[in-house]
Structures are given as structure tokens and as C-alpha cells.
Amino acid sequence: MMIANFVGLFVCYIVSTAAARYKPNWRSIDSRPLPQWFDDAKVGIFLHWGVFSVPSFGSEWFWYNWKVSPNGPDNADDYKYTADFMKKNYPPGFTYADFAPQFKAEFFNPDQWVDIFKAAGAKYGLTIIFFLFMYNNDTFFFNFF
Secondary structure, eight states: OHHHHHHHHHHHHHHHHHSOOOOSSHHHHHTSOOOHHHHHHOOEEEEEOSGGGTTTOSOTTHHIIIIIGGGSSSOHHHHHHHHHHHHHHSOTTOOGGGGGGGOOOTTOOHHHHHHHHHHTTOSEEEEEOGGGTOOBSSSOBOOOO
């Protein structure tokens, strides 16, 4: 049932926004109307759940903290903790992509999630897939698609 509702909402969103034309600037993007259900909802839950969940360490920024932080001025401590974790728990040469086959979602139970969201007062829930694409430059790149 949850899957059907999600697909229905997604199709409605695509159909309603497909005809709209926006320019690549904030004024244009901010002119789009909010769906009434979203404006009325007040509480929603965004799930950051993906391959980074396999090591169950840190946050959804696991890969960034492991591979990008040493090359930038920010998050030096996050890099140290994440790099130390990887050295202690995984063999040399292990890559972020090596986590992908281990992400099986065997305990995924959307009906249970809906019950938890409702009990928390949430009116919607979203799964974030952004972290499948992560970072792309000459030094670091991965894309699971």
C-alpha cells in the first residue's frame, strides 16, 4: 500500500510540474507553488539510508569524510576517525563501492516505518538517494548507476 501511495504521489508531482517552466534562478524556482498537503503537513521525516549504512559508522557523509576531507580544510577530525575506522575494520584496498553488495536491506519493512512515522506525528516521509552519486572530480568519482 505504501509503495502504491508513493508511486501515485510521485506521478502526480511529475505530471503537475512537467508543464511548468522555470528559469535557473532562485526567483523563478521560488515561484513554484507548494502542494497544499506539504504546506499543511508541518512534520516530515527524511531518511538518509543507503550504502553508507553498511559500515554503520559516522553519518551519510561517510564517503566524503573518508576520501575527500583530507584534501580540504574542513572536517579533519571526521577524516581521522573515519580513516582509522576503515583501517581497523576493512582490508587495504577496500573501496566505498565494495559496500554496495552488502547493502541488502533485509530488514526493510515499509509498513513498520509508516507506523513509526505516524506515531511521531509525521505526515510524510522521504528517502534520500542523493548519496548514490556523491562527489565527482578528477580525483574522486563513483556512481552506482
